[in-house]
Amino acid sequence: MTESIESYALDEQVGYLLRLANQRHASIFQSHTLEGLTPTQFAALIRIADLGKCSQNRLGRLAAMDVATIKGVVDRLRQKGFAVVEPDPDDKRRTLISLSPEGEAMVARMKDVGQQITNETLKPLTAAEQRNLVRILRKIS
Amino acid sequence: MTESIESYALDEQVGYLLRLANQRHASIFQSHTLEGLTPTQFAALIRIADLGKCSQNRLGRLAAMDVATIKGVVDRLRQKGFAVVEPDPDDKRRTLISLSPEGEAMVARMKDVGQQITNETLKPLTAAEQRNLVRILRKIS
DNA sequence: ATTCAATTGTTTGTACTATAATAAACAAAG
């Protein structure tokens, strides 16, 4: 035993496993999603629906995306016709984001799909494990 | 009750929580890592150390990265001087990847750091929850 | 042995997410 750690079991490290779990979820998401919406775009869309019109930065904070990421996400949502952008008349720094009618419709359709995606992702687990996973993930997020 | 789903709790969806958990882990990783190694690069490095010399594709499969990703990762490991690349004399399609002496040294140093990173990521959890999380993640990965 | 189809390995183009650095607008003292 000369080394401080003989073996490092990559397959049991939480970081590695989180990456794998994310990969699997992303793949399931992609197979169900509408119009190529990504998990991140979907999250942003849901937040805009909940918040109503709000600034880009505020949206990013509440959707857990940094300023550069939320900008790209909003750009793509705008390109797809789901989000509308306008300058804030009261604050020239701000860009106000809101949903277009197509965006509203998309949110309504995607909520069902989102539930399916969650169910399929959790399918290998028992009901107790599903609740446990969500509870534990909330503790480390 | 006119809509099929009144509210969709984004903050309880496993996909969203997995993204947050990953963000937190990545941030912890970055604050401890040596020479800017990313979690993905570290995973690849560990796999090369375990496997010894092997083809790029095989490495990618065993590190859970698709062909394009593993190529980029290997390129960066090579740039940093941790990995060595050579053509396979027996199969002209293949590129053989192995660790440089610097790569070996890095793996040895990073195994300790990796353990610290895992510990810090799991810190908000009880010991039972930590075991549970790893067990459940392995089931959905 | 030879040919041709299927498989395997790698690379390139494109898209998405993220960090760091910068610039512009605002707010709150002094």
Added chain:
DNA sequence: CTTTGTTTATTATAGTACAAACAATTGAAT
């Protein structure tokens, strides 16, 4: 009013990933 600090948004750059294209190998049927 001006200085100082904060908030907002953008740009440059890096990393990860999917899809398509291309190259080399294998194997099965002549």
